[in-house]
Amino acid sequence: MAKMYKVGLYYKILRVYTNYIFKKWFSSVEINGLGYVPDKGSVIFAPNHQNALMDAMALLVSSPSPVVFLARADLFKRKVINFLLRSIKIMPAYRMRDGIQNLKKNDASFDSAVEVLLHDHFFCLMPEGGQDVYRRLRPLVKGMFRIAFAAQEKLPEGESVLIVPTGIDYGNYDRSGHHFVVSFGKPIRVSNYFESFKENAPVAQNMLRDDLAARMSDLMLDIRSQKYYDAFYVAAHLGCVDLLNETDRDCYDFNETNLLAMRQLIVKDLQKLEETEPDKLVQFAADCAEWKRRHENVEYAARMKMYGCRLDSDVIRSTLYLIVTLPLFLCSLILNGIPYAIVKLMSLKTKNTGFEASVAFGLSAVLFPLFYIGYALAFVPMLDGWLLKFCFVLLLPLSFFFMQRFRYRFRYVKERLKNVFVKDELADKIRQFVRNCRG
The missing domain is CATH 3.40.1130.10 (Glycerol-3-phosphate (1)-acyltransferase)
Incomplete structure (x- = not known):
């Protein structure tokens, strides 16, 4: 070798x-x-x-x-x-x-x-x-x-x-x-x-x-607390946008790197509070546990809180986009549905093992190209002209990326609509606690 x-x-x-x-x-x-x-x-x-x-x-x-x-x-x-x-x-x-x-x-x-x-x-x-x-x-x-x-x-x-x-x-x-x-x-x-x-x-x-x-x-989110890990994790995600908005924007752009930096600051504040005044964390931890129970995807649900409970133009545009492109999504689902279902089924077998994403990514990298090759071998000979054949082959991977983007947009609209006209008082309470920790 x-x-x-x-x-x-x-x-x-x-x-x-x-x-x-x-x-x-x-x-x-x-x-x-x-x-x-x-x-x-x-x-x-x-x-x-x-x-x-x-x-x-x-x-x-x-x-x-x-x-x-x-x-x-x-x-x-x-x-x-x-x-x-x-x-x-x-x-x-x-x-x-x-x-x-x-x-x-x-x-x-x-x-x-x-x-x-x-x-x-x-x-x-x-x-x-x-x-x-x-x-x-x-x-x-x-x-x-x-x-x-x-x-x-x-x-x-x-x-x-x-x-x-x-x-x-x-x-x-x-x-x-x-x-x-x-x-x-x-x-x-x-x-x-x-x-x-x-x-x-x-x-x-x-x-x-x-x-x-x-x-x-210093380069990662390092939550050392054993007792309050979940509470600190929830609070870091709920409070990071507020903290970034309160910083000097000449020094901090609104990006994921700086949001991570804000989560690190929040965790450090809370860990210091656990060392000095742990009694203050009892009710706070209970609030975080209740909020986590209500939201399956903590990270994404917390991010959506930055938009508040308003029905804005972006939600309306995204909803219209989903309606207009639904036929295209259904077509892409026909092409990609079988390999997607296989990947989903196999990755679910590794749920909560730490390997779910690795299995899903690895299978996707192999299965989808194999299916596209199969589609090409089956249907390209039936098409007239090299241009039509080329467009069909090109559309196969593009259909996958479109399907994924449609799913992401649907998730965004779904989460935003859940928040419309519904004030999340528990999230506000947790965010206020985080702000108070900052002094």
């Missing part, structure tokens, strides 16, 4: 295709801090890990160069999956739960990772060691630091392995049509810790781990 750092034509084509459809999965994509990522070098990306293979895709889309990954070994059990993962530069990493007898197999993957870094290619390892559905940074494991110091030991004097702290934020873990933000932070030079490593390896690894954890926390 070719070296992991070698990039072939197959990989280049696949990367262009997956990058394109990955960005279409989201309503908006924002990538920050690319100035911190060098064009080449011994670079290790260290992102928070909350959404299975979607996190790896997030790095592939955001990085200026190809990235080699380590991923949990149990994903590689099936031969077909093993081949596909390795073909897109993903290697297995074994954990204690995979059996002590398998841990020795990590040596080959770790050696390959060091080789990647020594050839000035990018590498990514999820430093938390596994994923979690909660938006908080978990303790970092030592695998990344073992690889970083092993590579640093072999680099020429004056060169350094760079660990780039990375924060990933999704508007929704499982559903398409929400925002996606990646933020790169200032790299950590492993060479700064290397002398300490030679004197006392565990101490140096712990110092590097603490430095990285602090930088990662």
Whole structure:
């Protein structure tokens, strides 16, 4: 098998295709801090890990160069999956739960990772060691630091392995049509810790781990409260728009990156309140729990509150758009309904596992093109003229994107109409509590 750092034509084509459809999965994509990522070098990306293979895709889309990954070994059990993962530069990493007898197999993957870094290619390892559905940074494991110091030991004097702290934020873990933000932070030079490593390896690894954890926390929504996690999460989403509106717009544009920054501020305020005056959070948490119970999609429902309860021109325009384009939607549903139903059914089997979006995205990337090829083979020979044949083939993928946009617009109108002439006093109460915390 070719070296992991070698990039072939197959990989280049696949990367262009997956990058394109990955960005279409989201309503908006924002990538920050690319100035911190060098064009080449011994670079290790260290992102928070909350959404299975979607996190790896997030790095592939955001990085200026190809990235080699380590991923949990149990994903590689099936031969077909093993081949596909390795073909897109993903290697297995074994954990204690995979059996002590398998841990020795990590040596080959770790050696390959060091080789990647020594050839000035990018590498990514999820430093938390596994994923979690909660938006908080978990303790970092030592695998990344073992690889970083092993590579640093072999680099020429004056060169350094760079660990780039990375924060990933999704508007929704499982559903398409929400925002996606990646933020790169200032790299950590492993060479700064290397002398300490030679004197006392565990101490140096712990110092590097603490430095990285602090930088990662600043780039993500890190809700550390165990008792009030849900309350803080609801409040952060309900209050972020108000807080951004109250800031200096010369410094903050209205975008997802800055809304994330506002959610971070709200969480920090609430966590400070939990430490100093926890009694104030009892009723507040009850209010947040009740609001969450009423809304299945917390993130989206909270965003719709920014429009208030008015029936404005945008709702009317969007409703008219849905009515006028309904026949087109039904046509696109005929073309895409079967693969869409298969994807939906298969992804529902992974509900609440953290893999729902990964399964849906992966199946969509394969199934829809296969169905389009089938349609083309079946119907193109029946059409007269190359222009008509070309238009039919072109309309197949366009019908999918139209169907998705129609669904997103329908969701928007549905949520807006639910709020028309209905004042959400509970949401207002939570938002006021957040404002009071700000002082």
